[in-house]
Amino acid sequence: MKDIYKLLYTLTYFISLVPMKIYDILHGTEFSKIEKTGDKDGRFEYYPSPIFSFVLLKRYINLFLQGGKGHAILDIGCGKGYMLNFFRRYTFDKISGLEYDKKLCIKAKKNLKKLHSNIKIYNIDAIDFPAYKYYDVFYMYNPFDEHIMELCIEKILESLKENPRKITVIYCNPLYENVLIKKGFKVKKVFYYKTKVFELYGD
Numbered sequence: 001m002k003d004i005y006k007l008l009y010t011l012t013y014f015i016s017l018v019p020m021k022i023y024d025i026l027h028g029t030e031f032s033k034i035e036k037t038g039d040k041d042g043r044f045e046y047y048p049s050p051i052f053s054f055v056l057l058k059r060y061i062n063l064f065l066q067g068g069k070g071h072a073i074l075d076i077g078c079g080k081g082y083m084l085n086f087f088r089r090y091t092f093d094k095i096s097g098l099e100y101d102k103k104l105c106i107k108a109k110k111n112l113k114k115l116h117s118n119i120k121i122y123n124i125d126a127i128d129f130p131a132y133k134y135y136d137v138f139y140m141y142n143p144f145d146e147h148i149m150e151l152c153i154e155k156i157l158e159s160l161k162e163n164p165r166k167i168t169v170i171y172c173n174p175l176y177e178n179v180l181i182k183k184g185f186k187v188k189k190v191f192y193y194k195t196k197v198f199e200l201y202g203d
């Protein structure tokens with residue numbers, strides 16, 4: 001049963017790349033191409049978020065995040081910036097991405113420039129990012145393994161000391177959700193296409 005589910009997921013994932021490819025052709029961007037950078041010490045390679053999770057994600061942003069107003073969102077491991085472009089449709093006060101791979105960062109900047117966006121992209125590892133305190137919503141599409149996840153979440157929690165706030169983590173393909181649960185996050189929503197939303201009220 002598990003194998004059938006895995007196969008279905010893989011199949012639908014590749015189907016989801018088709019509209020993305022069409023978008024790329026129409027806009028001269030390069031979001032859809034998967035990059036075989038390999039697993040670098042638990043840092044997973046680039047593949048864009050599956051568009052099948054978007055229907056519920058859109059509804060979630062509108063219903064629970066006021067369409068973005070009053071919130072600052074950071075894509076941790078933003079790759080070529082596909083989700084940053086998606087978040088532009090909303091009224092987030094701030095949208096940024098961070099990406100450790102320099103080549104991907106350059107591609108993300110190029111993609112967003114083509115779309116006339118000046119969203120900030122930081123070329124930095126998630127475990128070294130010094131500015132989590134400026135964000136309250138974090139998006140991740142399975143960027144790294146459990147160990148890095150732990151270090152990254154610790155860093156986000158550390159930022160609560162300087163800026164106490166409610167934190168939301170939107171985690172697509174949440175392989176290491178146990179880290180969030182261990183650190184006190186509660187599951188707020190489960191989307192059918194392997195996406196979960198977690199919340200933590202920091203004081």
Ligand SMILES: C[S@@+](CC[C@H](N)C(=O)[O-])C[C@H]1O[C@@H](n2cnc3c(N)ncnc32)[C@H](O)[C@@H]1O
Pocket residue numbers: 042043044045046047048049075076077078079080081082083098099100101104124125126127140141142143144148
């Ligand atoms: C599955 S891709 C997701 C890309 C993008 N968020 C999206 O949804 O389309 C994961 C990305 O995380 C990046 N990544 C992996 N480990 C990282 C780390 N420690 N710090 C920053 N980025 C990382 C990878 O290079 C890759 O681009």
